[in-house]
Amino acid sequence: MSDIGLIPVDWEDRFDPQRMLRERLDRAKAALEASDCDCLFVFRTEDARYLMGYRHHLGPAFIMGNAVVVLARGHDPILWTMDFEHCKQRMPWLGEDQIQPRANFREQVGMARWAAQVEGFIGSLKGKTVGIDIWDINMESAIKQTFPDTNFVDGYQSVLMRAKEVKTQDEIHCLKIANAMTEAALDKALAALRPGIRECEVLAIAWHTMTAMGSEWTQCSNIVASGPYTAPYRRFTSDRIIRNGDPVIIDIGACFNGYYGDLTRTWICGNVKPTKEMKEVHQKCYDALFNAGGAVKPGATNADVFAQADPYV
Incomplete structure (x- = not known):
C-alpha cells in the first residue's frame, strides 16, 4: 500500500x-x-x-x-x-x-x-x-x-x-504516507546542505516540503543540529552557520491524518570525507540499530530488543 x-x-x-x-x-x-x-x-x-x-x-x-x-x-x-x-x-x-x-x-x-x-x-x-x-x-x-x-x-x-497495539490497514497506510513525506523533506534538506547555510535555513526547506505535501504538523520540534551541537545532542534548531566538514544531524517527521513519520540521519557537510573515528561511531550505531531490529518479533520484550543494542546504546 x-x-x-x-x-x-x-x-x-x-x-x-x-x-x-x-x-x-x-x-x-x-x-x-x-x-x-x-x-x-x-x-x-x-x-x-x-x-x-x-x-x-x-x-x-x-x-x-x-x-x-x-x-x-x-x-x-x-x-x-x-x-x-x-x-x-x-x-x-x-x-x-x-x-x-x-x-x-x-x-x-x-x-x-x-x-x-x-x-x-x-x-x-x-x-x-x-x-x-x-x-x-x-x-x-x-x-x-x-x-x-x-x-x-x-x-x-x-x-x-x-x-x-494492532494497527488497521488504513492506519498502516497513514504511517507509510507520513514517512514518504518525511523522506521527501529529508532529500530536499540534504540537497540544500552546504557550507555557509544556517541550521534554521535547512529546517525551513524541510518544513516547507512537508507542509506543501499536506503534513498537518510535526512529530517533534524538528531538529537540525550541527558541529558541536551534535555531541551531546542538542534537540532543537539554531541559527548556527554550518561549516565544511561539520557533522549535521537532521531529525524530522511529517504528520498525515494524525500519524507521524520520523527519520533521523547524520551527514557530513561539504566535500570532506568522514574521519576514521566518525566511521567507527557510525558502524557501532548501525550495528546496534540492526541487531535490535533483528530481535523484534512476536513475544519479544523491550528488554530483549534493548539487549541486542547494548552495550553501545
Whole structure:
C-alpha cells in the first residue's frame, strides 16, 4: 500500500478514512469490554481523534477540556469540544448528541454541569469503574468530588493502548504516507546542505516540503543540529552557520491524518570525507540499530530488543 495514490478512486482499494474511523472505534470498544472499566473519560486530543476523528489544532500547550470524549459500554462515544460549530458542520458521521459544546473544567460548577450531562447520556456512574487516559492533581480533587461513588483507574494503558497495539490497514497506510513525506523533506534538506547555510535555513526547506505535501504538523520540534551541537545532542534548531566538514544531524517527521513519520540521519557537510573515528561511531550505531531490529518479533520484550543494542546504546 505504500506505492498507491492518496485520492480515493473507484478502481483500486486505497486509504479509506471512514473505514479507519469505524475500525478504530470497534477496537476501542472491544478493549473496553475486555477491561475492568465500565466507561472511559478521554482528555488527550490524540485519543479524541482516535475515537471520533476530531482533529485539534495541536498547539504547544495541553489544556484540560479542549476536547473530552466519554465512551461507555453499550454506547457510542460523545465529544465535548471547543470547536463545537466546526465539528457539527464537518463530522456528519456523528449523531446530533455525540457533539457537545466544550465543558468547563476550571471551576467546580462546570465540572458538576458536565457530570450531569454525562450521566444524562449514559446513566449513573455510581458504583462504576471509570478509566481515565490522563490525570492531574487539580482534576483529581474536582472529579472525585463530582463523582464521589465512582472508582477511577488508569484507562490509557489498560484500554486505549490495548486498542492501538494492532494497527488497521488504513492506519498502516497513514504511517507509510507520513514517512514518504518525511523522506521527501529529508532529500530536499540534504540537497540544500552546504557550507555557509544556517541550521534554521535547512529546517525551513524541510518544513516547507512537508507542509506543501499536506503534513498537518510535526512529530517533534524538528531538529537540525550541527558541529558541536551534535555531541551531546542538542534537540532543537539554531541559527548556527554550518561549516565544511561539520557533522549535521537532521531529525524530522511529517504528520498525515494524525500519524507521524520520523527519520533521523547524520551527514557530513561539504566535500570532506568522514574521519576514521566518525566511521567507527557510525558502524557501532548501525550495528546496534540492526541487531535490535533483528530481535523484534512476536513475544519479544523491550528488554530483549534493548539487549541486542547494548552495550553501545
